[in-house]
Amino acid sequence: MLPRPLLLYRLTRRPIHSSAILMGGHHIEHWWGPEKAGEREVVGYGTNGEPSYVDRMDYWYPAIRFRKEDEVIAPIRQKEKGNWKNLSAEEKKLLYRYSYRQTLAEFEAPSGYWKVMVSVGATIISLATFYMVFLTLYVYPPIPPTYGNEYKEAQVQRQIVLEKGAFLGPAKYWDYEKNQWKK
Template identity: 30%
Template sequence: MASSLLRVAFYRVALRRPLHVTAANGIYSYHPPRVGEDPNINMDFHESLITPLPVFPRTIGFEGELKTLKEKEKGDWKSLSAEEQMDLYNMYFSMSMADMCREKDDWKSVLGVISLVVAFSLWLHYFLHTQLLQPYPESCTNPEWAHEVIKKQIQFRANPITGYASMWDYENNCWKK
């Protein structure tokens, strides 16, 4: 629940574009289109689950077929085909509520990147330990060496409170039970 609240707060603060509205008449300011973009698309248009009904429509200017469709919109909607109704909907909105509620597949990309990083790290570890670094010393890998170290600690009575010397019974010459 906390993560969804944080996500909603993040979308409200970070991703919401400010609306350019003039105070005098409430008409949004015109921004010239960027190269390669449709000049009839509103650059300030933003819709999400937080703001499902945007203030301004998606399409600014209507030309050709859209103009005739806009005139048909004022009449009886039963005379419009399903395709024309979808075109009208797409003039005002870019996504349906089902599209907005659909889960994103971003987790697959994140999982792929994490898998690549882990695989590279494991390969680097293997390469370093087989090609560049010296092998581990015998004192780390030989169990007999470890037993000899424990015997010396018992003989020297090293760390008699919590170490091996505290677990050794010196009178019976065996481990305490």
């Protein structure tokens, strides 16, 4: 279990502090926090001073490197401290991949996740529609005849004949001498 401040921080900051890896054509979000920094080199302040790796569009420089130093990258790191003209293109790419998880082009590439969201929304709407049709056909009783226009007109005529509601109802607007509605 995470400590309460870190848990609260993760819950409130998750949409901003998330990296996404492409897996099966969909982005799955995760966050490398200080508890997972391990042996990776701290290279900067980061977004808030914590040693964490986060791919973000608004802050490009994470506080720690993406991968920890191993026997493959150690000699290239020593070479990096000298003149960069001595590095080959492959060594520069390897340095980049050990420092960052994605290039900017990979980070901005569309994921197709909107298709999943549209299909989930359409599924929910269709299930709600089918549920309403089921309720209307099999659960709710049929609409009573008192909701029909003929019944309502007959009720108004009955009120006029019986002079019910002569001061408030429909009889108030009926002219009994001319046998028509008042103008």
